Amino acid sequence: MAEIEVIEGLVAFVKRDCPTCTLVVPVLEALAAGQTLTVYTQDDPTFPAGLDPADDTSLELSWRNKIETVPTLVRIDGGKETGRAVGWHRGEWETVSGVEGLGPDLPALRPGCGSRSVDPTIAPSLRAEFGDSILKARRVELDAEDDFEAMFDRGWSDGLPLVPPTRERVLAMLDGTARRPDEIVAIVPPSLVECTVEKVAVNAVMAGCKPEYLPVVLAAVEAACTDEFNMHGLLCTTMPTGPVIVVNGPIRHRIGMNSGMNVFGQGNRANLTIGRALQLVVRNVGGGRPGEIDRATHGNPGKISFCFAEDEENSPFEPLAVSRGIDPHCDAITLFPGEAPRCVVDQISRDPESLARSLAVTLRTVHHPKLIIVFDAIVAIGPEHARVFREAGWDRAKLTARLHELLTIPGEELERGAGGIAEGVPGKLTGTTLPKFKPDGILLVHCGGRAGLFSAIIGGWAGGDIGSTPVTRRIG
Amino acid sequence: MKRTLLDPTDESAAANRARVPRLATLSGVTVGLLDISKPRGDLFLDRLEQKLAGLGAEVRRYKKPTFTKPAPVDLRQQVAVECGAVIEALAD
Numbered sequence: 001m002a003e004i005e006v007i008e009g010l011v012a013f014v015k016r017d018c019p020t021c022t023l024v025v026p027v028l029e030a031l032a033a034g035q036t037l038t039v040y041t042q043d044d045p046t047f048p049a050g051l052d053p054a055d056d057t058s059l060e061l062s063w064r065n066k067i068e069t070v071p072t073l074v075r076i077d078g079g080k081e082t083g084r085a086v087g088w089h090r091g092e093w094e095t096v097s098g099v100e101g102l103g104p105d106l107p108a109l110r111p112g113c114g115s116r117s118v119d120p121t122i123a124p125s126l127r128a129e130f131g132d133s134i135l136k137a138r139r140v141e142l143d144a145e146d147d148f149e150a151m152f153d154r155g156w157s158d159g160l161p162l163v164p165p166t167r168e169r170v171l172a173m174l175d176g177t178a179r180r181p182d183e184i185v186a187i188v189p190p191s192l193v194e195c196t197v198e199k200v201a202v203n204a205v206m207a208g209c210k211p212e213y214l215p216v217v218l219a220a221v222e223a224a225c226t227d228e229f230n231m232h233g234l235l236c237t238t239m240p241t242g243p244v245i246v247v248n249g250p251i252r253h254r255i256g257m258n259s260g261m262n263v264f265g266q267g268n269r270a271n272l273t274i275g276r277a278l279q280l281v282v283r284n285v286g287g288g289r290p291g292e293i294d295r296a297t298h299g300n301p302g303k304i305s306f307c308f309a310e311d312e313e314n315s316p317f318e319p320l321a322v323s324r325g326i327d328p329h330c331d332a333i334t335l336f337p338g339e340a341p342r343c344v345v346d347q348i349s350r351d352p353e354s355l356a357r358s359l360a361v362t363l364r365t366v367h368h369p370k371l372i373i374v375f376d377a378i379v380a381i382g383p384e385h386a387r388v389f390r391e392a393g394w395d396r397a398k399l400t401a402r403l404h405e406l407l408t409i410p411g412e413e414l415e416r417g418a419g420g421i422a423e424g425v426p427g428k429l430t431g432t433t434l435p436k437f438k439p440d441g442i443l444l445v446h447c448g449g450r451a452g453l454f455s456a457i458i459g460g461w462a463g464g465d466i467g468s469t470p471v472t473r474r475i476g
Numbered sequence: 477m478k479r480t481l482l483d484p485t486d487e488s489a490a491a492n493r494a495r496v497p498r499l500a501t502l503s504g505v506t507v508g509l510l511d512i513s514k515p516r517g518d519l520f521l522d523r524l525e526q527k528l529a530g531l532g533a534e535v536r537r538y539k540k541p542t543f544t545k546p547a548p549v550d551l552r553q554q555v556a557v558e559c560g561a562v563i564e565a566l567a568d
Contacts, residue, residue: 138483147479156484165482190546193486202484233544284484467544 009036010097011074013056013067016047018113021071024088025051027103034099042070042116062117063126069112073097087112128167134174134181135167137202151206156284158276158304162206173201176211177218185218186225188286189232190293195221195285200277203284207277207305212255213270216333217277219475220245220307223335224278228469234337234461235288240300241461243282244338244378245275245307246445248321249331251475252309259309261449263380264302264341264456275305300340308447314383315446316390323396323444324472331475336378336443337461337468346385347453352392355385356399359455360406364436366459370414370424372434376441376460376470379403382448385455400442407436438463443470499561503532508559512543517565524563 012028014021025048031037032051040056041047056062065074068086075083075096085092088110093102117126142150147164151157163169174181174197181198188195197218204217224231224243234241247257258268266272282288290296296303312319321332346358359379367375381389389399411429418424425434441463448454461467499505507528509521525535538555540547547555555562 135482138487140481140483142479142481143477147481151481164479165484167480167482170482188486191486191488193488198482199484199486202482206484230545232546233542237544280484285486287486287488462544466542 007038008076008079009038011076012037012039013042013062013065013070013072013074013115014039014048014053015042015070015113015116016044018070020088020110020112021048023106023110024071024103027088027093027106030102031097031099035097059117059122059126060130062115063123063130067115068118070115071112072115124168124172127171132167132171135170135198136182136196137170137198155289156206156280158279158283160304162280163208165202165205169205170198170201173205173209173211173214174198176201176214179218186222188221188225188281189288190235191287193285193287195225195281199285200281203280204273204277207280208269208273209277210255210269210273213274213277215331215476216245216247216251216255216270216274217281219333219473220274220278220335221281223333223471223473224282226471229335229337229471230468231282231286231288234468235282235286235294237461237467238295238297239339239461240296240298241337241339241459242300242303242306243275243278244302244336244458245278246320246334246336246378247274247307247309247332247475248312248319248326248334249475250329251331252312257309259311259447263308263311263447263449264306271307271309272305275302275307278307279303279305302338302340306338310445311383311447314386316386316394317381317396317399317444317446320443320445321472324470326472326474332472333475334443334470334472336376336458336470337463338378338458339460341380341456341458344455344457345453346455350388352389352394352399353402355388356402357406359457360403362457363403363407363442364409366436366457368423370418370421372409372414372425372436373438373441374462374466376437376443376463378443378445378458378460380445380447380456380458382452382454382456383446383450384453386446396444400444403442404435404437404439408433409436501532502528502561505533505560506536506558507533508536508538508555508562510547510555510562510564511537511539512547512565513540514543514565520565521563 039051039053040061041053042056045055073085073093073096074081083096085096090102090108094100148161151162179197183197184194185197185200186195200218200221204214255270257270288294310320320334322328326332344362349355366377411432411434414425415429416424511517511521528535
């Protein structure tokens with residue numbers, strides 16, 4: 001492999017398919033007569049005839065020397081580049097070459113053409129071929145196998161097809177972050193494996209992410225692998241819960257996330273692939289697979305991916321992340337251990353008290369109407385319900401406080417055996433009242449389509465120190 | 477045409493981890509019973525304790541603080557030091 005550093009003197013990069021390169025051939029001939037000149041040609045090894053051109057049709061030297069335009073004239077002194085002229089500019093060429101009066105019959109200035117090494121159809125493969133030394137992941141060579149079947153066969157998939165994580169795609173994914181590929185992002189359970197930015201990028205590629213989603217995925221992986229969030233326990237539980245990602249901040253718009261119509265549903269690439277990337281990291285890096293460590297009795301479809309954005313702009317409430325200590329207008333994620341969403345229908349209430357009562361009676365049923373304290377909940381207020389609270393001047397604090405009041409339950413309703421149901425809270429509770437939720441156990445989020453007098457509830461998993469605490473973290 | 481993919485996994489091969497040799501007998505062996513704090517796990521372990529004692533094993537009982545998290549390192553090391561075998565009550 002020839003390196004330009006071992007060459008001394010003048011080096012020119014040209015291609016036949018460039019009128020400016022053809023234009024400067026007499027100049028190159030003049031330079032070659034007086035000093036050492038090496039001409040690398042990108043397309044036709046016989047061009048320019050008479051100058052004994054060197055073959056760079058592989059484009060390796062052009063790529064390594066960051067040639068963006070042809071012709072480019074470079075001077076190498078003592079192994080170091082000391083000058084560079086791009087396109088044809090007589091003054092610059094004279095400066096680089098140290099020769100006066102070059103190309104007297106040529107115009108003073110003529111722009112060059114794009115180097116083949118930066119052709120968008122070629123550059124990604126050049127980077128993979130010549131620049132992949134930053135990638136440390138084990139190579140998996142495929143030959144006769146079908147790419148997609150091969151990934152299923154290796155157990156990498158969550159059950160849906162994956163995007164093949166080629167070197168080109170992983171390198172492109174890594175452009176989405178300024179963090180080094182070998183930086184450790186987190187220790188991923190259950191196998192407690194050190195996970196690098198590169199491994200996250202590989203799984204993000206497979207999930208279908210764009211590079212600009214990667215910072216969100218990295219933040220989600222970091223948050224999931226905290227002791228508070230306890231991804232290990234959330235994975236192992238027999239309950240139907242998994243990580244739910246709520247995104248706040250301007251990045252929602254920059255990467256095109258959905259906070260509106262069908263917010264929990266199909267159709268938005270960012271929502272679907274970010275959540276999926278987190279789960280693929282847990283599966284592939286952490287080794288958390290259903291039927292093995294994942295012991296869910298039923299699971300839920302959101303365990304493939306459950307990620308959405310909050311509609312901050314139309315919300316009567318401050319954003320969720322701000323309510324949890326993040327500065328306004330910062331990008332942040334909140335990770336919540338959640339089950340599938342359920343709908344709260346109330347098409348009649350037009351005053352906030354009535355609507356709060358509708359939400360409360362439905363919240364009472366989270367996991368079981370007689371079980372309390374252990375489970376948190378996200379309440380996703382739909383825009384038409386939010387309007388009722390906005391017009392009445394109810395903010396996040398007021399609605400949350402009222403829900404807690406409405407969910408303070410007489411103990412005798414909760415006792416084991418009460419209502420003819422064995423399940424319930426142990427002990428004699430006559431004369432007591434108990435809260436359904438911990439004081440911080442209700443998380444309000446504003447999202448959903450503008451039509452429909454509905455909200456949604458996402459029940460949690462075992463909350464607090466015995467299980468998982470929601471984690472809010474800045475992105476980037 | 478050969479294609480190259482990058483391995484998304486932790487690249488560990490579980491098969492390379494050697495297992496501890498199977499015990500020939502439980503007689504005289506200290507067997508740990510680890511309760512993971514699930515309801516009724518203790519009933520199961522009580523019965524196991526009776527059975528193991530009948531086989532001549534010495535039984536020691538341990539308990540995780542919560543079933544939702546891995547056993548603390550200290551507890552794992554204690555079990556490893558004190559026992560020749562361990563049985564974990566995984567379910568309620």
